[in-house]
Amino acid sequence: MSDVPFGFGVPDRDPERRDQSGSGPGNDPFGFGALFGGAGGGTPDELLAKMPLFAELQKLMTWSGGPVNWDLARQGAISSLAAGSQPSSDAERAAVADALRLADLWLDQVTELPSGVDRPLAWSRVEWVEQTLPAWSTLIDPLAERVVGAMTSALPAEAAAMAGPLAGIMGRMGGLMFGAQVGQALGRLSGEVLTSGEIGIPLAPAGAGVLLPQNVAEFAAGLDRPADEVRLFLALREAASQRLFVHVPWLRQQLHDAVHAYARGIHVDREAIERGINEAMGSMGGIDPTNPEGIQALLGSGLLEPEETPEQQAALRRLETLLALVEGWVDSVVAAAAGDRLPGHGALAETMRRRRASGGPAEQTFATLVGLELRPRRLRDAATVWGAMAQQHGNAERDRLWSHPDLLPTSDDLDEPLDFVARQGADDELRSLTADDAQEPGTQKPDTDGRDSGD
Template sequence: MSDLPFGFGLPDRDDEGQDKDPARRGQPADPFGFGALFGGAGAGAGNPEELLAKMPLFAELQKLMNWSGGPVNWDLARQGAISQLAAGHQPTSEAERAAVAEALRLADLWLDQATDLPSGVDRALAWSRVEWVEQTLPAWSALIDPLAERVVAAMTSALPQEAASMMGPIAGMMGRMGGMMFGAQVGQALGKLADEVLTSTEVGLPLAPSGAGVLVPQNVEEFAAGLDRPIDEVRLFLALREAASQRLFAHVPWLRQQLTDAVHAYARGITVDRDAIERGIAEAMGGMEGGIDPSDPETLQRLLPALEPEETPEQQMALRRLETLLALVEGWVDTVVAAAASQRLPGYAALAETMRRRRASGGPAEQTFATLVGLQLRPRRLRDAATVWAAMGQQRGPEERDRLWSHPDLLPTSEDLDEPMDFVARQGMDDELSALTAEEPPAKPDDEDKPDDKPDDEAGPSPA
């Protein structure tokens, strides 16, 4: 899957820290996409004017420039994504909607025997690519707006006072163009996602309205075209994954918020080194006659490295928590789908392996979080999480396995996933210890059953 330039994540680098794209090596890093604003090296998709030139939006340019609805211009994002999809877009047919509904109905019946969590799907939907964009925008807005807002705030608040006065024109332009820039980048990313995403939960979060199970028939058909399996079988396999994800998010009420909070915790940690900014501005201005010229893109591009945020230990903790939660969700889905389908669906093993390869090569979830927060989801972490859930189901039963979702503190931590079988073994030991230390009724004193007063005939002699 191609890169998804949301414009927030860290650049794609190899194990030695070198940019994987040779054409970008030696160029200043631009992890949050501000290069696109100035048409510099980081503008992989071109500047906003170039993007707009490819879209039929000229009549609404003034409206877009005057956007005041938040840090991301979602009107532009929507129109940009839909424009990108226009050439290959196919509306869903009545037959496709019926096939999706039947697949999700059958998937829920099979999952009833694999988990005690009840169905989370109360309606089945077949979305076109355009519908996927339009219907998921509220979820994307809730996830991305705090990131974009924090990026802009960190860049502007870290400017020294004297630099802020000099860069007033730049700050004003960034304020006017920021929402447009982010909107253009997010729109391009959503357009690429809509071309490939198969369900409403494939990015790792439920993007559809509550209770809606969703497949994208056009993408399902293209996905199945490269496999040696019947389309009905592929559709059912994907319906099982969608229905399993919906069960989990519907009946673990804190899960969605925990994932979102991890992303926002990363955003809260976005800071810029003031000393580095001062040095960067001094170096940038060293070769500038007459000071900073906000109308000169080359001048502005020279300032960008000074505005690059640095990742803090707190952000690294947020990323570990996010990776762990995403792996646990994916591992649980893999496990319950295997329990439901491995003996019923002829091509299950081949389809499961295809899905693993899709994730390993950069599926929607992997690329989404890589470009949003720089998180690289490790395939091994997903395997470790699946090992925990599979072993818990085999050794403790589905009910005990799913009981771990009853509270965040019961779930395996990142350290637990390093040794998944040790975590499973401790669950049995904890239960045995609890049984041994359970409170017993207090023992009665030896004389508790004796009456306080003796009968008169048993009384001793009266004192003299």
């Protein structure tokens, strides 16, 4: 699992841990340590050569675009990849396009949802960062805004009055902090993701089917399968994901709504904080706002950590269920499409399951974003639902469940997936009987649920 939070962690200020961890690119992506006299600062001429960074810092400090400084996030992510991102070649772009076209042909035979890919793309890691920033902004900004608002509202009146004149500067500093940490996280993810839909929420523009050839090649190098087979398997997954999100228009919004519902519940107990501060002041002989060690002790005490509410827990259950249903459907239709055509499908599918279980990009994203630990059992149960639906009722009935969010299995349904599938059979029989009765002249349509069945 990733240890890089999406802007919601406090930097490690322990000097011993800092000394042990060093000051590599991940800790100092822009070289500020060297610029301000740290190790390796260089000669005066070398320092003067870095002076444009002051102008860049001034630009970052005037950011007013929201709770996360996305300019800094972009720069930080790309800076960490400066020597590690390779542009896609013409041959790689052609191979990706061929794989996605073949994948769509195979998927046409196993799902009622039509193709969702109108342009195949082969992105480098840098392109992944730049092209997915709008999607990340939509997902992360509400969370960051609520975190800042919750912490500010929880300050005691005296502290709030002291912070008032500095509110603008504090907001910009918060944007810098969030931007730096989000950038670091995106830089790391860009070296791991294989497709644009791997985290469960599509990050590419609608209609774009995306593979990252550099990451795919590194992923394939550790497997005992031909590279073109691995590419086709991933193209099947990407094309399946695009079909779902393009032709189920409410799905993307439902996933975002679940994340934002969690964000709306972020708050801290001000009374508990005030009691804790009073106790801390009594035991510490008061807290001097000019004493950084005293303030850090307060911040590290846990008093300012938001409490998770029942509403947030419900939002997390909805999010986990939706992500499991998306992933399970993709697993199911890819298995049906690959069939005997792709000899290594079983081994590759097992590799993806292990990748998720050990903390792949999707698991990293939601663990750091909202603290959601995706449970492998949810994914297996969702795949069981989709597989059994296709086997017992056909592909059309399986895909019909995506026509409205109320038709999808709930978290409770996933506890007994085969019971859910069996109930769909009973509902099909009831609909058939209702239709037969309606066709008989002089018969009254039964009202099975208190509504006009002809609606």
